[in-house]
Amino acid sequence: MTTHYLVLSALLFAIGGVGVLVRRNAIVVFMCVELMLNACNLAFVTFARQNGNLDGQVIAFFVMIVAAAEVVIGLAIIVTIFRTRRSASVDDASLLKY
């Protein structure tokens, strides 16, 4: 079964990666990043069972904490950008280019 879980994890990770590249709405891009983090967590949990120790689960737990912190900051940044530019599209926030 380990192989199945890992392939599922890889598939979800790839789908999330495509989403990050394809979507323009910053919030949806963020959701795709969350999907990729979740896929990694699945791999960690699977490896924990494969190796018979709980380190993988501990790491997955820490990943969840970091992801929660990241979502909070990221969404706050999106709200701040939306407030000044009236848009949540990643294409509009290109002022640093000029």
Added chain:
Amino acid sequence: MGESITFWVLAVVSVIAALGLVFSRRAVYSALMLGVVMLSLAVLYAVQDAPFLAAVQIIVYTGAVMMLFLFVLMLVGVDSSDSLVETIRGQRFWAIVAGLGFAALLGLGIGNTLIAAPKGLAVANQNGNVPSLAELIFTRHVFAFEVTSALLITAALGAMVLAHRERTEPKPTQRDLSRARFVEFGRHGKNPAPLPGPGTYARHNAIDMPALLPDGTVSPLSVNRVIARHEAEEGTLAPEVAQILQQEEEGK
């Protein structure tokens, strides 16, 4: 046997939901799809002897993170759908090619590896999953645990600083607002009264029914533009409302 049935059902559900997350036009649908993926992953954790992580996944992800996403979606505007204009030519195509290639690479790599039968967590979990995890977190990983507490405090502070807005002018009072409304009325003839609610003078009081003026015509002020747009997409927009909106478009 039971595990593989669970796995196949949830694998199909989660992959379809993940595809829906990437390819649905409306951001709220994407959020709901993400919720489906997270719930099915929680069940997969539970199947793999990780009941604590399954609970945390449901509480933290489907509870807190999804709520935050939906909250910000409502704040930023639900109808802010994606623009279909590509800023980099061919980006979509190449992104999908890259994704397929990456999935194939990882999938084949994993598929070709010879993986022994899993050792299982029966020994590691013999004192219960939560006590065993707690032992690891508070002994070997205690430094990382302390650092995460600092991280969480920093994140909370950072969110407050980023979302806080300093008010540069005094808050307008009710008197100021009323005065501004009548100044607007005197200059541009804008209606100073509140907008008529939908369906105010009509026979229905549903939100998508326009208010009728005394002569029986539709009051364009009462038409909710977001709902009208959705109805026009679905083809259920009432003809008189469509006519009013069209006249208004031409008037501009």
